[in-house]
Amino acid sequence: MLNMHKFNFMTLFVALAAEEQRFERCGYMRETSSQVWERKFFVTDTTAVINYSKDNYFFGVQSVDAEGHESLVVIPKAVR
16 A cells, blocks of 8 residues: 655555564556656665655565565555
């Protein structure tokens, strides 16, 4: 879920089930005009403050298990 803040900041929240707590998470972002993910960043918590505008970028979340297997990138739902 996304929570948009003033001044072009946003917070990325990831809700996890109990069995998913052991996975690492990665965030992805791309400009709205791009067809591919341009940036990847690691998230160590269930919340990440991102210093980019939600108006100019798409954001995605991916989980990675202990063996390095990556899930598909999921675009989170926006909330207020």
